[in-house]
Amino acid sequence: MARGRTMEQGRQDPDARWLARVMHVAFFLLLGASLARFLLRHPWEDRSPWIVALSGALASLYLLGPVLGTRATPRRIAWLSTVVAVWMVLVVLAPSFAWCAVPLFYTGLRTLPPRAALGLVGLLTVFVVAAQVKLSHGGWDPNLVIAPPAVAAIATAVFVHAERQADRQRALIDDLIRTRRELAATERREGTLAERQRLSMEIHDTLAQGLSSQQMLLQAADRTWDGDPSTARRHVRTAESIAERNLAEARRFVHDLAPADLAEGGGLEEALRGLATRESAAFRVDGTAVALPDRVQSALLRIAQGALANIREHAGATSAAITLTYLDDQVVLDVADDGRGFEPASGRPDGGVRGHGLPAMRVRAQQLGGTLTVESAPGEGTVLSAAIPLPRPLEAGE
Template identity: 75%
Template sequence: MPGPAWFGPARFGAVVVVWMVLVVLAPSFSWCAVPLFYTGLRTLPTRAALALVTVLTAFVVAAQLRLAGTFDPNLLLAPPAVAAIATTVFLRTERQAARQRALIDDLIRTRRELAASERRTGTLAERQRLSMEIHDTLAQGLSSQRMLLQAADRVWESDPDKARAHVRSAASVAEHHLAEARRFVHDLAPADLARGGGLDVALRALAERESGDHLTVRVHVDAGGRPPRLPDRVQSALLRIAQGALANVREHADASTAALTLTLLDDQVVLDVTDDGHGFDPAAPPASPAGERGHGLPAMRARLGQLGGTLTVESARGEGTVLSAAVPLETTR
């Protein structure tokens, strides 16, 4: 490690020369070599510092022998031993300090990389959340409006009253999903949950809104006498899953009835969505042009995965579909 900026090799060399002169004049100054050892090791490159330590040690030995007046083996061996021990301790300490600095630099770099990775992961998670929210709110609302307006257009001439009813229904759907969009922007709960009453009330409101001329949606709540009060994030996830499942039923299943069943067990809460439509093969790739099956089911699984839950889909062609979303209760407490 370099010494202070004001104490460079030139000034240190001058100090060494002064010390040598003092040792020649007064041998007792020889033990001042110890601080010069450390200063040299800190100021000079390693090889130059070792050479300086050797020269200083030789001066100390000569000065001590001169001061003693007679030959003493201890004076010949002690100064080199002290110099060797001091140099070894210093160099070892410097190597350890260098390793620690390298380790600290590596830790700082790793923390920066980890922070960058967490930011990327957070960005991807937020994108996934946004895609699920858009799919479960705006996309489904626009799809419902399109179907209602298409139905109104088909009977516009033959049955104006029914056409106007379809248009009013489309306007109601638009109003509801406009509220959803506003709450989505502010990251609030789904509109049905924001009105209060809990998940069971929100499911009934959803069923009433989805029921129409060609589809009847029923709701059954089995809570064992307990009020199905769940954390907001669980209620929101299950309601979004119910919305997505009913959107698939309405657009792809050609079903006449569907049922939402909310069951509160001792260890989990389960939402079942069943329909009597033509069914599909869950293992097959999405068949619809819009790819709703391909996007909706992965989005549901992602929502449940965040809560430690699971999604099960049982279906076969011509036999309807049963979708079951289960969330462990211990993750909701």
């Protein structure tokens, strides 16, 4: 089964198909040359009709080979046996047909299991040696006995070596493809985990804490309701205010999870412009706009949302700006602010308290083959830059 799979892969290989065509052409050239040599050197004899008929039969049989495939199926083995048998009869009648053995070497090695193929090569070699000795009319020439086995050994060794090299290359390619798939799956899992961690921290620091505060305020109001109604009402109003802020936070989470701005059909620029307006930030577009894949648009919008959330929560900035730049080979999103800044080496714009937003943004960029860089220093503001490569346009003639 393994041999059959290997042979079938070889059949599909363009190099193997090319080599098969060369061998087919060589076989018919050798067969035609052998027949012409016989007819030129031996004017019409009693055996001539048989040789012409067998030559035609051998050519017709050989034409059926590609139709039967390359696997060692019963039909393929029966076909190969018939071809070899007809060739042997021709060699007995006219030894000059022995030269057709070289393409038959290749056919046998490509079709049969290793041991059977080597046996066939040995049998063909014996017939070639016998034919050469017969052509010499009894004269002793060492080359007639040594040369055919040497040629057969070289041809077999070259073929086996090429097959093993092809098997190793196929195994290496399979390993590379499997490794690439595993790496892609790992990156997706890491991105998912980073996004879950970011959302869990956001929910914990806003909704969960707000709900906890509401619970404590309502409990305090319940305890003081009969003795101090004014204090109880104040606790209820404070809890109401916290609930309003939590509702706003919940709506923001929903908005971040589903980029409705892109779904409305305005494109990335309109989505970023609307985001900048809501966050009181400036917005600018540089370069000639090009159509971006949906995944790129969604990722850049998410990154912009995350960057502005960091500015709002941690930077203490008085102004922020979003710049979308189209270059020849990439699109770049810059988000800058004049806030308090931080040490980029820590990866935490809040001074070490949280810092889950930047890893999630970096994963989004890396999943698209891009990069995320942060330039900042304490007291000097921050510039976040996400660069995503663009697909290379096809040139004329490609």
